[in-house]
Amino acid sequence: MLVATLVSAHGQALVGETLLARLARIPGAVRTAPLDGTVAADLFAEAADARKLEADVRAVLEGAPIDVIVQPAATRRKALFLADMDSTMIGQECIDELAAVVGLKEHVAAITERAMRGEIEFEPALRERVALLKGVPLSVVDEIIRDHITLTPGGSALVRTMRANGSYTALVSGGFTVFTGPISATIGFDEHRSNILLADGGILRGEVSNPILGKQAKLDALVELRARLKLAPEQTLAVGDGANDLAMLGEAGLGIAFRAKPAVASAADARLDHADLTALLYAQGYTGSEIVRA
Template structure:
């Protein structure tokens, strides 16, 4: 295995020496100023490596030494708090004075404390009834920001020949804008019902929950004539777990504990472009 260590800033030589010893690796090779690759790392040393990295705010990942990014054919991403920094529904709710109430439900759902995602989404969307649909545009224009490294990650994935899928329990208003802005290949999300310029408090059609996310990943792979094992899935909440399990490699991005535990790797500090340094 290769052990890839990443930091948000330059990695000192002291880190190199300590990490090679902790990992019982054979040699260390700089990837760039902020990352190193340790060859021949012993996964039995993971607990020690994890403790050291947590103490020094480093991200680590064990990766098969012969794996390359171009071996994959698809990168599938969650939207809210993964590709972008916000939870769109929480910011929409702010325009009707209900952000705290909606955000509490969102947080509980993402931690996995509310098991029925459909119910949690239905409850939150119902609170938006009567809100002027122009609030969606304001959220996009005034509050939506891409996560650090998002554009670099997408450019690197595309250069390696991967297609891109944005699959979200959020809303098509935002996924479609991001698809056009970022040149994404596929998107799937929920559609908010709008009548006479107002949100009705309802979602039109099938709700994109954990099962639908996983199914969308598999269907997209089938359309690309690749196996799901050649997909990378990135997410942060419990409703991403089934999609991540269906993929051959998964990244927990600044994620809830239950997601970090299940993922192939976790990025708690570095940006989404950390993906490019792994292979």
């Protein structure tokens, strides 16, 4: 049995009775079930091909801004959640905001974009960008977080709901501990892992500590935490947007691409183009009344 979870674009309620009636006519459909009014619903189907079911559902949607996540119904509830930070749990790239302090935001952002698309290797690209930050005072971090960083809608509810139901949550970022520390605490993660910016007397040296946390380290974090918690692969969930998230997304029981670069969106199990991060709760079968709102 597969389940296709449909989630409306952030702030909208598009999954009504008329749409559910049309979905119920898809070959193999067994039943539909609302999850949160007309915001989200499930379609259960006797089908073996998740991609085929997703295509059938999208054909019915006719381009409506509704995200679709298809997976085996029996293993949808997850016990371990790993998330990327920049452009996933928050709306910005922290290294780009640091570069703005020295007037290099556009230059650094262009390198960041290429790295996230997988056009250049993450680690040398990170070293190149960090070198440009030499001389920036670490004291600006608090100001950046306060004035320039926005949390992605639904992120805190996602983490807090999963933790309230016994899941373990980890923020794993190619960014920096000076950001992941306070941001992970604000959102509510159990732990955070990221890179360490080297500084002397509170001034950045333009260097990052070894080893760099990148694509392999994110994958290693998932495997390590899964083993420590004695979980099966299908009990894990991961979300990210960039090429350095691909290995982690591929190893997770359910890997979700969030507003992702094309190569990431096409490789992930599912993608979120419209909905906020509460979609990952609906995908696990949580109803609106079960969500722990901030």
